Amino acid sequence: MFYLIHKGKHMIGVTPHSPFDMHGFGEFFAEKIKGAMKDWSELQVLDVGTGSAANAIYLAGLVGAKGKVYSVDPSREILQNATRIIKEKGLSKRIKLVEAKAESLPLENSSFDAIVTLMSLHHLENLDKAFQEFSRVLKANGMYVLVEWTAKASAFIHHLAADFLSLEQVRMMLEHTGLEVVESEQSDYSFFVKAQKKERK
Numbered sequence: 001m002f003y004l005i006h007k008g009k010h011m012i013g014v015t016p017h018s019p020f021d022m023h024g025f026g027e028f029f030a031e032k033i034k035g036a037m038k039d040w041s042e043l044q045v046l047d048v049g050t051g052s053a054a055n056a057i058y059l060a061g062l063v064g065a066k067g068k069v070y071s072v073d074p075s076r077e078i079l080q081n082a083t084r085i086i087k088e089k090g091l092s093k094r095i096k097l098v099e100a101k102a103e104s105l106p107l108e109n110s111s112f113d114a115i116v117t118l119m120s121l122h123h124l125e126n127l128d129k130a131f132q133e134f135s136r137v138l139k140a141n142g143m144y145v146l147v148e149w150t151a152k153a154s155a156f157i158h159h160l161a162a163d164f165l166s167l168e169q170v171r172m173m174l175e176h177t178g179l180e181v182v183e184s185e186q187s188d189y190s191f192f193v194k195a196q197k198k199e200r201k
């Protein structure tokens, strides 16, 4: 049993399973994330919603020894569990865990090449604020990559269908905060979006 945060409240999870090994979607998600950037090596990347730490560990593999992954989560229990797993994998130098909410990131302006959320959006309290923060901490031309469940996935994910946003809703919110959707893909149970912070002229 462990505690994650869902829309600002503690929620009990039974097993800290990773989205990569849930319901056979892992390879698809991994490919979507990898394909979102031409070359991940040496990048400075932010993972939002640490959860099982699976995405942070996957990103650490993509950025390599000269890259760096920051992973934020407001749940201390989640971060304690992640610290242990990351240490076991020998990745403590490459992944920095930060206790924080997406809506208020204790991170510098224009400091990340990419931000990734893997099945975290439906847990956030205020998406507008979170997207504004993503835009603030991304470098010019930096990329926000998101993979999220659709409402249909509530058939096997322990959430209400109403917890999930549609691709169109996410697109409108992103463009409102200056992140331009450059690629998207809708599947039955998940969707993928790649949005770029456009350089100001």
Ligand SMILES: C[S@@+](CC[C@H](N)C(=O)[O-])C[C@H]1O[C@@H](n2cnc3c(N)ncnc32)[C@H](O)[C@@H]1O
Binding pocket: 003, 004, 005, 006, 007, 008, 017, 018, 019, 048, 049, 050, 051, 052, 053, 054, 055, 056, 072, 073, 074, 075, 078, 100, 101, 102, 103, 117, 118, 119, 120, 123, 124, 125
């Ligand atoms: C389902 S997990 C995401 C899965 C994760 N990407 C992985 O690789 O396992 C969602 C996480 O988002 C975290 N979370 C909830 N509210 C948050 C917020 N406001 N900002 C950042 N993370 C949040 C939860 O505590 C939880 O650990």
